[in-house]
Amino acid sequence: VKTNRLTPRETTIWQAVKAFKEVVFARIESDIQQASGLSGAEFGVLSRLQDLGNGKLSQQALKESMGWHKARLSHQLTRMEGRDLVQRVPLGRSVVVVILPEGDKALTLARPAHVQAIRKHLVRKVTREEADALLSAFEKLSR
Amino acid sequence: VKTNRLTPRETTIWQAVKAFKEVVFARIESDIQQASGLSGAEFGVLSRLQDLGNGKLSQQALKESMGWHKARLSHQLTRMEGRDLVQRVPLGRSVVVVILPEGDKALTLARPAHVQAIRKHLVRKVTREEADALLSAFEKLSR
C-alpha cells in the first residue's frame, strides 16, 4: 500500500529514537565539558592520541581510528591547534599530531568524567536484559 | 571503586549507541535529501507549517512545536528564506512564517520519502518485540 503517513506506532518509535539521540548525547557531552572544558570531538581525538600513540600519532592513523573523513579531521585539528590542545608537525608529505600540555591536562580531567557520564546516563539506567536487547537491536539497525 | 576505564561490556554498549546514532539518522536524512533536496531540519519546519497551520504559522508556535530555541529557529529560517522555501511576514512585534511554492513542492516530494525511509531503515529492521524493547529502554533513558 502507498501511504503518506506513519502509523501511530511508527510515529511513537520515531519520536522515541529522536528523543534518545538528542538527550543522551547532550547529557554525556555536557558532563565532559563541565569537568574538562573539552567537547566530545576534542575528547575523542585526545584520547586516541594518548591511547594509541602515547601522545603522538600520524594524522593518517588518527583519521582511521576516528573513522572520519580527511576534511573533518583537518578542520577539527585547526580548531584544536587554536586552543593549544595539539600541535601539527609536518613530516614528509604527511603530518604528525602531538598532544600539548593543555591537551594533556584537559584529558586527565575528562577521562573520569567520561566514564562516570556513560554509566550515569546510559549503563545504569537500564537493566542487564534491557542492555542486551538494545545491543542486539542496534546491531541489526546499524548493519 | 574509582575507575578510569569502561569495562569491555560498557565499551561495547557505548560503541553500539554511537554507531546507531550516526548511521540511522544519516541514512534517513540522505533518502529525504535525495528525493526532495530538503535537509532534515528543513523538512521538520515545512511539515509543521503545513500540518499545524495549513502553510502558515507564527514563529512562536513554530518554535514551540519544534522544541527549539529562538536563535536556532531564527538562523534556520534565514537559511530557508535564502532558498525560497519560506517567507517571514512581520506582524506587530512578532513574525508569521509562510510556506512558499518552492517549499510546498519540495515537501510534496519529501513526505513519502520520509515515511519510506523510516520504515526501511528503522521499523522493518527489527521485530515487533525488539521494537517494544527499544521503546521501553528509550523511555527510561530519555527521562
Place this chain on the structure above:
DNA sequence: AAAGATTGAAGGTTCAATCTTA
C-alpha cells in the same frame, strides 16, 4: 521594562576544489 526576534562568534560536519610534495 519586557516580549519577540536577530546577530555574531565559535564549534561542528560535509562536499568539492585546491595545494603540496614525494
Place this chain on the structure above:
DNA sequence: TAAGATTGAACCTTCAATCTTT
C-alpha cells in the same frame, strides 16, 4: 601523477549580546 592534507562554502547548533516594538 598521486597521496596527504588544506581550504572555502553551505549547512547546523548554541550562547551571549543586541535590537525593536509594545
